Amino acid sequence: MTAADAGPRADQSPRPLTDDARELLGALLAHEFLGVAELRAQVARATSTPGCRCGCGTLDLQVPDDVPAAPASGPAPVEGTVVGADGSPVGGVLLFVEEGRLSRLDVTSHGDPLPLPSPDQVTWGPTRWAGEDTVRRPARFRRGRSD
Numbered sequence: 001m002t003a004a005d006a007g008p009r010a011d012q013s014p015r016p017l018t019d020d021a022r023e024l025l026g027a028l029l030a031h032e033f034l035g036v037a038e039l040r041a042q043v044a045r046a047t048s049t050p051g052c053r054c055g056c057g058t059l060d061l062q063v064p065d066d067v068p069a070a071p072a073s074g075p076a077p078v079e080g081t082v083v084g085a086d087g088s089p090v091g092g093v094l095l096f097v098e099e100g101r102l103s104r105l106d107v108t109s110h111g112d113p114l115p116l117p118s119p120d121q122v123t124w125g126p127t128r129w130a131g132e133d134t135v136r137r138p139a140r141f142r143r144g145r146s147d
Contacts, residue, residue, distance in 0.1 A: 014047035014062050020116050021048060021059060025105065027119035028095055031078040035070025035100065042067050042102050057107040057116030069100025080122035082107075082114060090114065093122055 017025070022043060029040050042063045051058035080093035091109040095102070107114050 012049050014049055017043070017046055017048055017059075018116075020118065021105065023119050024093065024116060024122070025095070025102075027122065028076065028078055028080060028093065028124065031124060033077045035072040035097070038068050038070040038100065039076075039097065039102060042070075046102050048105075051104055051106070052113075054113045056109060056113035057105075059105045059116070061102040061104060063101040067101075070097060071100065073097050073099055075127050077127050078124055079127040080117075080124050082109075082117045082121050083123060084121075091117070093117065094127065 025043050025046075026040075029036055029043065045064055045067050047062045048059040049062070051060040074097060076095040076097060078095075081089050082091040082093060084090040089110065091107060091114045094106045094108070096104040096106065105116075107116060
């Protein structure tokens, strides 16, 4: 094994969601929007793999084909702002849906990589950057792309 193989993405085997990931998804999916009922049901059967090499809490999500798909795709219309101990923004949380299925839980940072935040560190609001015509997550993060 090389040093590069030992990074956060070394093991790409899908694993059950952690309790922390389920809680964060639950907090995001507590908001009402098109397809949210199907996405809530998908969480119970979803698995994940690390979604980034930087060490942040980003997760690529996998959902079995036999779970009902949501009637929408693209970024969820609710995004989170991760706040630090002093209450100032330190990052964000965004959920992507592809072909009606949970696809990626993206954790962004204004500095060093952030681990998966707990729901009490996140304030929720409308996804500001996504337009009506946004139907996929940014190309560099789409499935099938090797980095």
